[in-house]
Amino acid sequence: MTVAVNTIVESLKQFLDGDQISTNETIRELHGQDESYHEACLPDIVVFPKTKEQVCNIMKLANTLVVPVVPFGRGSSLEGHVIPYKNGITIDFSLMDKILEIREEDLLVKVQPGVTRMQLNKELKKYGLFFSVDPGADASLGGMAATNASGTTAVRYGVMRDQVRDLEVVLADGRIINTGNLAAKSSSGYHLNGLFVGSEGTLGCFTELTLKVYGIPEFEIAARAVFPTVENAIAAVTSILQVGIPIARVELVDEESIRQVNHYSDMDYAEKPTLFIEFHGNEAGLIQDVAFTREIMEDNGCVEVQFETDNAARHKLWEARHNLAYAYTHGHPGKKQMVTDVCVAISDLADAVRFAREQLNSANLPGGILGHVGDGNFHALVMIDMKNVEEVKRADDFNESIVQFALDRNGTCTGEHGVGVGKQKYQAKEHGEAFHVMETIKIALDPKNILNPGKIVRMGE
């Protein structure tokens, strides 16, 4: 960056209060990392806008001075998305955390980008509604839209992109656009909603989101089903999907990971590959679905299945699943977590998971496999000592082998975490000629490359 930090700060003061601008070391450090193992790098300045007009002014200034800008939600990204490797300005959206409108009849909400999913769900509960996307972390909704987050419920309700009805976006040059509207469907113009969701701050900053919400289901049943092998568990899921049983969640947790759960959450689950499943619907329908599901699971070698209709028991089950990442961290003090994230066609999933387990074993790395198997998306959680160069290399090679396996089968290097810096090197390989189209779009919309430079596409960096 060629402009002096002081010059930028002085300019920012023309439209931000002093306490909305920080060059404090600690604040900068908090904005120099995310929850990934990727190396930290500090922004020069962190700003805390309260209105879209302020975001607009920040962008105009940054564009004029050619200063890099990184939008920042809660810092829960997993591929270094928010790490400002070119320094510059980080825009922290935590002060833009208002739920602006709840349109019950339309099953829509309008929120500012700093609202977190738990904050939204707490409010929605009063209306008998819920927001479906559940990535585990209490991420900001702006961040979730930026990475096209998903998680356990995508198999039923879809990913973040499916929930976005409209975005208000401040572009690189400060122009403000809306990418959608209030209509449930549209064939008007190009689909900018889809383009901006998942753009990881490289095409614009989101200042308002209009999102779909759902009525809380009349009835919910959860189940834990134990299988002799991962292959059996995946075969059961494939059959359940094929007969069209509308499962709301279906998570695979491998043997090693169940061991971590037992240890960390003080459970005594059978230490075998296990499916955590949930059904949403009406009572009569679910009873029939559950009976059919049990039959399919038994046909696929299921050795133990326990259904939970009770709210507390269901909650305990999912808490155990959600705590898994922390369980691994807790079980390996001093190590950092690398999480792979490929997604493949369901028919390739069993092979992909088997391959990942073999690679994990032969790399001699501690870790487990779990996955949103209804979507063909799974994670290997690997614990690594970042100070051990050779171990980091082994983990990187492991990650790469899994990605390569997925790309060879026309899958994707990232099902839900996004590209950030961690998956940047696979973009050209995964998208081929289409990657040049992405570069063309980036250049057209951010010609000075000031928006989260180096993420998704690289422009001569």
Added chain:
Amino acid sequence: MTVAVNTIVESLKQFLDGDQISTNETIRELHGQDESYHEACLPDIVVFPKTKEQVCNIMKLANTLVVPVVPFGRGSSLEGHVIPYKNGITIDFSLMDKILEIREEDLLVKVQPGVTRMQLNKELKKYGLFFSVDPGADASLGGMAATNASGTTAVRYGVMRDQVRDLEVVLADGRIINTGNLAAKSSSGYHLNGLFVGSEGTLGCFTELTLKVYGIPEFEIAARAVFPTVENAIAAVTSILQVGIPIARVELVDEESIRQVNHYSDMDYAEKPTLFIEFHGNEAGLIQDVAFTREIMEDNGCVEVQFETDNAARHKLWEARHNLAYAYTHGHPGKKQMVTDVCVAISDLADAVRFAREQLNSANLPGGILGHVGDGNFHALVMIDMKNVEEVKRADDFNESIVQFALDRNGTCTGEHGVGVGKQKYQAKEHGEAFHVMETIKIALDPKNILNPGKIVRMGE
């Protein structure tokens, strides 16, 4: 166009057989119109490629010579999308009509763009599968992707864009890209699937589509429910959606349109606003859903409801609904049909339909209203005498008033038919500054403006 037709034909012969190139007047006339009321205009040449390599060569040639190109499926578009107002080459995809792959386990199919939805569904039935999008016409799947078609089942299964897992696209300069992959979800790169679906041939020609399909539901029930007013019917639908009953279709047919149905399909339905509804699921669940739905409908003044579980009876019901457009045409010989297509938030739907009916009456035009009310999308079908300039003007004004009503409420000018030429004039108004972003993308990807020029965006034309 500055290049002589003969020169282009000679160049085309280098990679196409003689019978794949036509300058025949009748063939050109067939490709100079669609099913809309928009004025015809003939292409200079019609070509019938059989492979993507041929499409690629056609585009390279057109790009070099700066000749306009219009991709053409079955010509069932409703806003003049395929009419080549700048003449040039029309690419007819009817010879690329192969179903390439059915991946049962993955619930995916790979097809060429000329495959029609009925052709696909006939084949899928053998596997117990179906393709969900049902726009009425037996459109080509390439065309349906190009316009982001939807129809009666979108409320449950989503629109065309939701079904597209991957597109093989030939760009303006002949480069071939894939916009997606086989994974059910991805956070990798920009979402080109979404951008190209609905691009109406202005960004590229589709040469292969990978689409989601579904298992045929275990159980289906259809119902016809009669209400005293349109408002009552819409209030019932809103309540059904809010409590989360997963209706598969819900169509509103107004009084005047029921009259046409009775006349054309020889039925004796009560001539009152009517909902045609369908449920898909398991038997026990549907019985509970149907009981709850009946209760909600009665609470909203429903005066008559008839459920049909029998396949033949269900089929007859939907046939009557689907024949409605033809019923109007049949009932008004010599007139052409103009169909409006706005989509609004559900909470604005009753007002929008009431406004449309008032405008229709005061414009003194024959026609009716029907709609995919679960999505907030409705059509006014208006019969017009194209030779009567004053009547055409009245119909245009009527269409415009309905669009303006929707745009004033942050809806869209087209829920499913697309922009073509008919909705081009509303693009800037609907999208505001975002329309410039669309223009920027068009210029970046088709700098010579050869792909379906004048549709969606206009570039100095």
